[in-house]
Amino acid sequence: MKTILRALLFIFLSNMVGIGVYTAKAQDSTSTNVPSKDSTIVKANLKASSIRGYEDKYYVVQHRNQFLDQSEMNVNRETPQASLENFILSARNADYLKAAHSLNLNLIPDNVSNEQIEELAHKLFIIINKNVTIDWDKLSERPDGQIDKIFNKNKAVAAEPRKSIAFGTLNLNERDVTLRLQRVKYKTEPPYWVISANTVEHIDALYAAYGPTKMVQLIPEDWGLQVEFLQIPLWKIIGLLISFGIAYILGWFTLFILKRIFGSSKWEWISSFSFRLALPASFFVGVLTLYLLLNNLIVFTGDFASGFYTTLLIATVACGTWFVMRFLNAFFSFLVENKPDNIYAEENSETRRILTHISVARRIVSFIIFLIGAGIILSQFEGFKNLGTSLFASAGIATIIIGIGAQSTLGNIIAGIQIAITKPAQIGDLVLFDGQWGHVEDIGFVYMIVKTWDERRIVTPLKSVISNSFENWSMRGSKQIRSIDIYTDYRINIQKVREKFEELLRESSAWDEQVSPSVQVVESTEKAIKIRALCSAKDPFAAWDLQCELREKLIDYICELEAGLGLSKTRIALESPDKK
Numbered sequence: 001m002k003t004i005l006r007a008l009l010f011i012f013l014s015n016m017v018g019i020g021v022y023t024a025k026a027q028d029s030t031s032t033n034v035p036s037k038d039s040t041i042v043k044a045n046l047k048a049s050s051i052r053g054y055e056d057k058y059y060v061v062q063h064r065n066q067f068l069d070q071s072e073m074n075v076n077r078e079t080p081q082a083s084l085e086n087f088i089l090s091a092r093n094a095d096y097l098k099a100a101h102s103l104n105l106n107l108i109p110d111n112v113s114n115e116q117i118e119e120l121a122h123k124l125f126i127i128i129n130k131n132v133t134i135d136w137d138k139l140s141e142r143p144d145g146q147i148d149k150i151f152n153k154n155k156a157v158a159a160e161p162r163k164s165i166a167f168g169t170l171n172l173n174e175r176d177v178t179l180r181l182q183r184v185k186y187k188t189e190p191p192y193w194v195i196s197a198n199t200v201e202h203i204d205a206l207y208a209a210y211g212p213t214k215m216v217q218l219i220p221e222d223w224g225l226q227v228e229f230l231q232i233p234l235w236k237i238i239g240l241l242i243s244f245g246i247a248y249i250l251g252w253f254t255l256f257i258l259k260r261i262f263g264s265s266k267w268e269w270i271s272s273f274s275f276r277l278a279l280p281a282s283f284f285v286g287v288l289t290l291y292l293l294l295n296n297l298i299v300f301t302g303d304f305a306s307g308f309y310t311t312l313l314i315a316t317v318a319c320g321t322w323f324v325m326r327f328l329n330a331f332f333s334f335l336v337e338n339k340p341d342n343i344y345a346e347e348n349s350e351t352r353r354i355l356t357h358i359s360v361a362r363r364i365v366s367f368i369i370f371l372i373g374a375g376i377i378l379s380q381f382e383g384f385k386n387l388g389t390s391l392f393a394s395a396g397i398a399t400i401i402i403g404i405g406a407q408s409t410l411g412n413i414i415a416g417i418q419i420a421i422t423k424p425a426q427i428g429d430l431v432l433f434d435g436q437w438g439h440v441e442d443i444g445f446v447y448m449i450v451k452t453w454d455e456r457r458i459v460t461p462l463k464s465v466i467s468n469s470f471e472n473w474s475m476r477g478s479k480q481i482r483s484i485d486i487y488t489d490y491r492i493n494i495q496k497v498r499e500k501f502e503e504l505l506r507e508s509s510a511w512d513e514q515v516s517p518s519v520q521v522v523e524s525t526e527k528a529i530k531i532r533a534l535c536s537a538k539d540p541f542a543a544w545d546l547q548c549e550l551r552e553k554l555i556d557y558i559c560e561l562e563a564g565l566g567l568s569k570t571r572i573a574l575e576s577p578d579k580k
Contacts, residue, residue, distance in 0.1 A: 057144065057161040058183040058191040061106055075101040080165050080181045081139040083193040088134075091125035099125065104182060104197040120200065123207040131210050132168035132179065139167060143191070145183060164196070172209055177202050236298055243293040251286025255279070269334055276330040277323065284319040291316045314377050321373030325366050332362040356426040356443055360416050363445035367413075408463075412446035415462035419443060425465060425472055430540045432471035433460060437540075478539040481515055482547035486554060487528040492566030494521065494531070500557050501533050501550070510546040512538045528568035 075098065077083040083102045090099035096118035103121065128134070140146055145162035168179040180196040255278050262274035291312045335358055425431055429440045431450060438452035448465055450458040473480060488497075502517040515536035523530035535550055537543035558566045 058163050058185045061104075061184045061186050063106065064186045077102060077192040077194060078143050078190075079139075079141050080145055080167075080183075080193045081136065081141050084134070084139060084167065084181060084195070087121070087195065088125070088128070091121060096121040096125070102194055103200050104184065104194040105200060107197040107201050120203050123211065124195070124200075124203050126212065127170070127203070127206050127210050128168065128179070131170060134167055139165065139181075145193075170206055170210065172202070172205055177206065239298040240294070243290055243298065246293065247286040247290035250289050251282040254285045255282035258282075272334065273327075273330050276333075277326055280319065280323040280326045284316075284323045287312070287315045287319045317373055317376045321369060325369050328365055328369070329362065332358055351428070353423065353426055355428065356423065357420055359427055359443045360420040363416065367445065408461075412462045415466045416443065416445060418466055419448075419462060424475075425470075426474075429475065430473040430478070432473065433458065434470075437471075437473075473540050479512065479514060479536060480540045480543040481534055481536045482543045484533040484535065484547055484551045484554065485522075486531050486533075486551070486558065487568045488531055488558060488566045489568050490524075490529055492529075492531075492558065493561065494519070496561060497531065497554070497558065497566075501554060504550055504553050505535055508546060508549065510537050510542045510549070512536055512542075527570060 075083075075086050077086065087099045087102035090096070090102075097114060099121040100117045103117075103124070105117065108117075108120075140162075145165055146160065163183040165181045166178045167181060169176050170179070171177070177199075179199050181193050182196040183191050183193050185191040258274040258278040258281060263271050263278070265271045265274070291309075294312065295309060335355075419425065425440050425443070425448065427440050427443060430437065431440060433450055436450065436452050436456075436458055438450045438456075438458070440448060441451040441457070442449045443462075446462055448460045448462055450460065452458060498517075498519040501519050505511050505517045515534060518534040520532050521529050522532045533550065533554065535543070535546050537546045558564075
């Protein structure tokens with residue numbers, strides 16, 4: 001569990017470094033002095049929209065923010081970036097009335113006060129500060145809002161002026177609410193940019209969903225916890241440390257339960273599962289607890305908040321993916337470990353088939369879970385959200401790149417699926433591959449492992465299994481016929497050898513009686529004849545042992561038969577010189 005604590009501390013400290021860089025211009029705006037979640041504006045008195053001129057490059061408004069003193073306004077709203085900068089920077093300095101000049105208040109009732117306007121601006125700042133990552137590069141610095149490339153979200157083409165720009169999206173009641181800047185024009189004044197009236201209209205609803213938690217409201221102001229350290233309220237730092245402690249305790253407790261209690265179970269499968277799941281489960285519980293506590297009870301804001309919560313979410317998803325993958329591996333391993341002792345026997349062919357499917361399914365399911373986890377993690381980064389669209393748009397190039405870079409891996413993955421369907425080899429099969437014979441120990445995601453008779457492992461890519469020929473001695477049954485070849489002299493009594501072989505074969509318990517005893521002369525040379533005897537056994541291992549046993553006994557018999565007359569000999573004819 002020390003590893004868990006170190007990992008969590010690393011997440012905290014890495015984000016605290018970001019706080020240090022950020023302190024010059026940003027602060028945690030969520031203190032105990034925050035607006036309530038009650039609606040600031042009474043909806044019954046809302047005005048009808050006064051926007052018209054949709055065919056122009058701006059919206060024409062009949063009146064501007066009449067609640068605000070326009071004569072004292074010193075706000076730059078000429079460009080989208082300038083207007084949003086005014087809102088953010090003014091709100092950071094707690095000048096919410098100045099920030100409100102960047103809002104389109106034309107849908108607000110006439111009877112609102114400046115205090116209510118300030119409260120609206122404060123609420124919107126808290127919403128944006130905690131939940132929206134603004135891509136300033138996509139906010140134009142030109143008055144007409146033009147950009148130099150296609151802007152996907154707004155469907156605008158380069159060099160086309162724009163009158164509406166999205167800078168964030170939030171989910172509200174299972175629908176997306178887009179935060180937008182609009183270019184508006186009042187009478188003869190030059191057009192300017194403000195946060196849209198529809199966005200302002202949704203502030204109360206968004207604040208109720210994304211605003212500070214009840215924990216903020218419950219802390220009395222006289223506790224002195226509003227004192228800030230690194231521009232973060234002291235109570236949040238204390239809450240963060242307490243959350244770390246709770247997460248650590250729950251993670252350690254999970255590890256203790258799984259290892260000490262379930263790990264000592266009398267049922268082997270429970271103890272096996274517990275030991276394999278203990279570490280990922282403790283990490284997952286600890287990080288998930290920390291994420292839930294910080295996201296629901298202690299709400300951080302500021303520039304670092306988005307990265308902080310994203311980091312926590314990534315850690316939670318990564319630990320959850322690790323836990324699910326370890327659980328599946330433990331489950332599949334349990335199935336494999338409880339296989340019959342002798343899977344090579346003919347009666348266990350169905351077991352070998354199931355083990356093969358389990359092996360391939362194990363890799364495929366793990367790969368799918370990994371892709372899901374990686375997809376969730378990558379979706380937290382703005383740059384990857386449109387990745388799918390981009391790939392479809394450039395499918396030809398993407399296909400070529402993926403085809404070249406991952407040709408070997410994808411080929412082996414497809415070959416693994418082919419092996420699972422066509423079954424040229426299964427786990428437990430006896431195979432002869434590249435002159436080496438052994439049984440298939442495992443079929444992985446991209447390779448097959450063959451365990452030879454002398455305990456060596458041959459690792460073969462699955463593409464080779466599909467494309468190259470090999471012998472499978474267990475495909476249609478494990479029974480095997482072996483031949484015994486012996487070279488003897490021409491004068492040997494073949495009938496006696498045949499009778500002796502039949503006698504030896506019937507005495508052996510390894511013979512399966514499926515093939516009748518057979519002894520034949522299959523070849524002759526100028527020096528000897530070749531005798532071949534055939535024997536059969538229930539599986540390749542028994543056939544090998546029977547072959548070796550009968551070979552030894554036949555050689556002993558031939559050596560004793562007629563004083564070794566049947567042993568092959570090399571004859572040399574010597575002629576006397578006198579005969580010439």
